[in-house]
Amino acid sequence: MPLYDLLRPLLFSLPPEPAHRAASAALHAAMLTPPQRAAARALLQVRDPALAVERFGIRFPNPVGMAAGFDKAGGSFNALGALGFGFVEIGTVTALAQPGNPAPRLFRLPADAALLNRMGFNNPGADAVAARLRRTPVEPVLGINLGKSKAAPLEDAAADYLRTLELLEPFAAYLAVNVSSPNTPGLRQLQDAAPLRELLRALRLRAAQLASARGGAARPLLLKIAPDLTDPQVEEAAAIALEEGLAGVIATNTTVSRAGLRTPAAQVERLGAGGISGAPVHRRAVEVVSLVYRTTGGRLPVVGVGGIFGADDAWRMVRAGAGLVQVWTGFIYRGFGIAREINRGLLHRLRREGMRSLDQAVGAAHR
Ligand SMILES: Cc1cc2nc3c(=O)[nH]c(=O)nc-3n(C[C@H](O)[C@H](O)[C@H](O)COP(=O)(O)O)c2cc1C
Numbered sequence: 001m002p003l004y005d006l007l008r009p010l011l012f013s014l015p016p017e018p019a020h021r022a023a024s025a026a027l028h029a030a031m032l033t034p035p036q037r038a039a040a041r042a043l044l045q046v047r048d049p050a051l052a053v054e055r056f057g058i059r060f061p062n063p064v065g066m067a068a069g070f071d072k073a074g075g076s077f078n079a080l081g082a083l084g085f086g087f088v089e090i091g092t093v094t095a096l097a098q099p100g101n102p103a104p105r106l107f108r109l110p111a112d113a114a115l116l117n118r119m120g121f122n123n124p125g126a127d128a129v130a131a132r133l134r135r136t137p138v139e140p141v142l143g144i145n146l147g148k149s150k151a152a153p154l155e156d157a158a159a160d161y162l163r164t165l166e167l168l169e170p171f172a173a174y175l176a177v178n179v180s181s182p183n184t185p186g187l188r189q190l191q192d193a194a195p196l197r198e199l200l201r202a203l204r205l206r207a208a209q210l211a212s213a214r215g216g217a218a219r220p221l222l223l224k225i226a227p228d229l230t231d232p233q234v235e236e237a238a239a240i241a242l243e244e245g246l247a248g249v250i251a252t253n254t255t256v257s258r259a260g261l262r263t264p265a266a267q268v269e270r271l272g273a274g275g276i277s278g279a280p281v282h283r284r285a286v287e288v289v290s291l292v293y294r295t296t297g298g299r300l301p302v303v304g305v306g307g308i309f310g311a312d313d314a315w316r317m318v319r320a321g322a323g324l325v326q327v328w329t330g331f332i333y334r335g336f337g338i339a340r341e342i343n344r345g346l347l348h349r350l351r352r353e354g355m356r357s358l359d360q361a362v363g364a365a366h367r
Contacts, residue, residue, distance in 0.1 A: 004335025016106040016115070020332075024076055027336070031079035037139070044084030044336070046343035050350050050357050051086075055301045055323050056220035056247035058173050060141055062086035063346070063358055064314065064339045067305050067326035068145035068176060068224070072123045074132050081140025084339035089326065090129075091145030092178050095163040097125030098150055101183065107271045108332075109278075111262040113309065115329050117254065118274035120183045121147050126164040133171040144172040145224070147181065154186045157195070158202045165203055169210055169219045177203060180226035180253035182275040188226055193236055196223075200244040220247030227252035227284040227306060234288050238295040248301040250326070251288040255281045278329035282307025286320045290365070293321025298363050309334055311345020318346070318358065319365040 011019040031037050051062040065087040066080050077088040100122025107116045123129070129144075146168070152160035161177065169175060177200065179190035190199055203221055211218035223241045225234065234251075241249050254275025258268055261280060285306025292302050304322025308314050309330040317325050331338050346358065355361055 002335070002337065004337065008333075008335065012108065012110075015104065016108050017103060020106070024071075027079045027083075028076050031082050037078060037082035040082040041084065044082070044340045046084065046340055046347065048343075048347055050355070051343055051347060053323065053358055056174065057217060058141060058220070060086045060324065062339070062343050063318070063324045064342045065089060065141075065143070065303070065324060065326040066331070067328040068092055068143075068178065069117075069119070070328055070331065072119075072121075074129045074136075074144075077142060078136070078139045083336050084343065085140065086339070086343075087141035087143060087173070087324070089143035089145050089176060091123065091176070092121050092147035092181065093123050093126050093129050093144060093164055093168060094121050094147050094149040095126050095160045095167075096149040096151055097128060098122065105274070107274075109261065109263045109268070109276070112276075112278065112280050113307075113329070113333055114261070114263075114276050114278035114280050115332065116268070116271050116274045116276050118183045118272070121150065121181065126167040130167040130171070133168070138171060141173045142171065143174045143176055143222075144168045145176040145178050147178045148184060148187055148190070150184055154189060154195075157190060158199050161199065161203060162206055165206055166210065169207060170214075172219055174220040174222055174247065175203075175207070176222045176224050176250055178224045178253070180224050182226070182228075182254060182256045182273075188228075191225060191229060191233065191237055193240060196237060197240050197244060200240065200246060204245055222246060222248040222250050222303065224250035224253055225288065227255045227281055227288055228257060229288070231291060234291045235295045238292040238300065242296050242300050246300070248303060248323075249292045249296075250303040250305060251292055252281065252285045252306050255284065277306070278333070279307045279309070282313060286316055289317055289322050290320040293363050294366065298366075308342070309338075311342050311349065314342045314346060315349050315361070318361050319363070321363040321366065323359075323362050
């Protein structure tokens with residue numbers, strides 16, 4: 001019996017946030033030293049040249065990443081990397097430290113293989129995360145996800161994001177601009193064309209200035225969007241990302257929709273506000289990946305995220321146009337072998353199709 005089959009009932013007997021804390025602490029303790037991490041990597045990392053990809057100038061050992069929100073404070077990215085993920089995105093980090101919403105703010109919907117969360121960007125703030133990164137050698141390809149502090153008015157959003165970018169970009173392989181969390185009031189308005197263009201332009205310019213001061217290449221900036229945008233809004237956001245010189249789009253964040261859930265509506269309603277992740281968001285996330293891929297003619301790498309539980313889901317995302325994928329809710333339901341399981345399954349499908357690299361499969365559904 002796989003170990004996680006034993007652990008899962010134990011973890012699921014705890015409320016979700018304490019279970020998450022316990023699992024993170026156990027993971028951290030079990031993978032504290034480089035030899036422990038090397039041992040885990042030897043078991044869980046699928047090494048094959050067909051899975052290695054290059055995106056926006058970065059080489060990823062495999063295309064399966066851990067999505068933002070699991071390691072919000074940058075405390076366990078090396079342990080997560082050792083579980084066979086090709087990259088780890090930490091954050092969302094905001095300029096100001098903030099506690100997030102009052103608990104309970106994370107719930108399981110097992111009948112839907114889903115989670116509902118209204119965490120609200122709980123994080124120790126960009127200064128504290130930068131201090132931690134300064135003393136921790138980074139092992140995996142590290143993405144850092146940037147958000148707006150709750151206390152910063154929407155009109156001052158750019159300045160608030162810029163502060164976080166300045167503090168954290170030295171440590172990141174790429175930076176993700178999160179304008180799509182449903183749990184910070186007003187945040188998603190930054191997806192509207194005018195403020196989005198203004199924000200992305202300011203961040204791009206600063207990233208370029210910092211790079212030239214350093215004498216290196218600017219950190220790639222990716223835009224993370226919501227599944228609740230309409231199709232025209234997705235197309236518009238993708239076009240803006242392309243025009244403003246972004247390196248990619250991450251699709252998608254959690255959804256505020258409650259449509260099609262198996263969990264009784266009254267029960268869902270009692271849980272209150274928040275974003276749904278996991279299986280219910282998968283179909284729309286694949287559609288959004290498709291739309292971004294089509295709108296940009298495949299010129300902008302897309303990171304597909306939403307309801308990926310196994311290789312079939314990841315393969316669907318890749319064929320829709322995702323050059324990289326990420327998981328979050330799948331990790332809770334499937335456990336710490338999920339990156340290996342997905343990578344092995346992708347490899348199997350590549351061989352079955354006679355493909356020598358993942359790149360041949362990216363966007364195949366459109367050809
Ligand atoms: C508890 C929880 C916290 C999250 N926190 C963040 C976050 O801080 N920033 C972010 O960009 N996305 C966050 N997400 C969204 C995930 O990164 C991902 O986009 C979404 O959950 C869909 O993927 P999944 O179905 O594999 O979970 C969070 C998701 C969950 C479940």
